[in-house]
Amino acid sequence: MFQKRKQKMRKVGFVLLIVVLITILYGLNTGSLKIAPFDVIKTLLGQGTDIWEMILFDYRLPRICITVLAGFGLGVAGAIFQGITRNPLADPGVLGIHAGAGVGLMIYMTYFTSLNTLPALTIPLFTFAGGIVAATLIMLFAYEKGKGLLPNRLLLVGIAIAAGFNAVTLYLSLQLDEKTYSFAASWLLGNIWGRDWIHVYALLPWILLLIPIVYMKSKTLNSFSLGDSLAMSIGTRVNDERIKLLGLAVALSCASVAMTGGIGFIGLVAPHIARRLVGPAHEYLLPISGLVGVVILVLSDTIARSIFEPSAIPAGVIVSAIGAPYFLYLLFKAKKY
Template sequence: MKTDLRSTKTISVALVLIIINIIVIIISLNTGSLRIAPTEVLQTLFGFGDYKNTLVLFEYRLPRIIITILAGIGLGVSGAILQGVSRNPLADPGILGLHAGASFGLILFVTYFHSLNDKAALLIPLFTFSGGLLAAVIIILLTYDRYKGILPIRLILVGIAISACFNAITLFLSLRLDEDTYTFASRWLVGNVWGRDWIHVIALLPWIVTLTPLGWLQARKLDALSLGDNTAVGLGVSVLRSRLYMLAIAVALSSASVAMVGGIGFIGFVAPHLARRLVGPRHQHFLPVAGLLGMVILVLSDTVGRSIFQPNPIPAGIVVAAIGGPYFLYLLTKTK
């Protein structure tokens, strides 16, 4: 009975978040350097708009919005998985160093291809995943104990150190780029979603659509791991194998998202916390809600950044940091 009530609440919360996101999307389609009336937005979406509105909506704004939707889901789910795997409520893809590794992969891509557009953009998630995976492997090797396996308590500290190392290497490589490529890449890495095209949607879509359900299917194992390794073993969970598998999913989700929206931090941290408060601690319920919250946060942040601060829009990453930073400090003071 209690499970049914929890499932009903989860569905209700999910529907509310979807409705909120639809409202934000409508506002986002309407706002920008060129404002389009809501009635004209609807007419254009149904194929009755003029050439100018069709060009603005379908070639500039819709790809950007879809990218923020997909990346927000990826970052939210990734953060929820990492917090479950590490048994640490302060875990986040950015704090653990995964974003730094993915950014390193992105700079390597730019170094060789000198472009973030055209068909080569399909390779960007592969490069960022390789960078994120490299960071994850180093972190695992440094946190692995011969007798106790991966020690969750070490993940955060090692992740911070690895993040600093990768950030230094990324900065060194970026300084070797030509001026135009460096400017574009640096804006990309800071979390600026400007300039995204349909090719970037195609590059990100399969990663999110495939990996998000795979992460949700591991909900019971995440619940078991949250009770401690000994209890998880008693429940029949292969701790090391399950932890590595779920880490791989989290790395892939966060790296693919970073590939298209840059190193936006705090979404993977804030979204799971809010989801847990809304629908409870079971991963079956709060993991999808974390993805929806990540979607709402990123779409809203991008909309605020480019509408309120016209004619000089600010990157979505800065808006997210302005929200997530104080919340992070609040939780730190609460957990003392």
């Protein structure tokens, strides 16, 4: 049984990787200046013209790398949130974590107006700090003495916290100068335009370090699906592990949205699709959720740039157009049971 599941995960993962590679190749070809797929490959191998190299390596590749890293981080973060809350509607955006990250970014922009210089490496730290404050408030209000964190209450508290933090973000953004405010507004919509290699370097360590740690917690996440009482009976320190996993999920989601903007719903949709493909076991669910998140974000960004040329729209608009109806579908489905 376990061998069959592992083989299925490998097959699904391989197919998703092929989809990701095809989408990336199309994304590198897409833009105001078209580059044929064969010429893209030649350029990546160092045999392209100077113009092609400048377009690919200075503009398109950093953006593609950001969407790949952030898509994986958001997909895994969503799987963690749904695992620790046992709530299929849990998502870092819905729970208010992204709203906290937005406040962190506004504070960064108050002191550092440039997003393409060395201080940009600290952006994930600011968004993580904002996300941690939001998560702490959510846990305080969703905690009940003797029962610990109440999964169902997390969602309602998260929505309320998100509303408060969004108001703070709006207030802080109005204090910025016109140019910085323009960027802040596009960030809130999930605009990935203008990302540079320094943003890739800022996000890469968070993904490389945290994903393996999360994967090692797969069995702990599996135990949460049994319910808190049964999980404790098999030796899981429920509250301690829930807080640790919550911290990991906050770090992944906040670091990701620091570079992609306020993109929501990937953490909601990706785990659901992955669960249908490989089942609920988190040792299979986590990596597939990450890959599905990559497919959604890379494809959304590519659609946003290609279909609406020359006036590209933020990738977050495409993701929301997919995620919002799916959220309503899940909400309606939950009411039926």
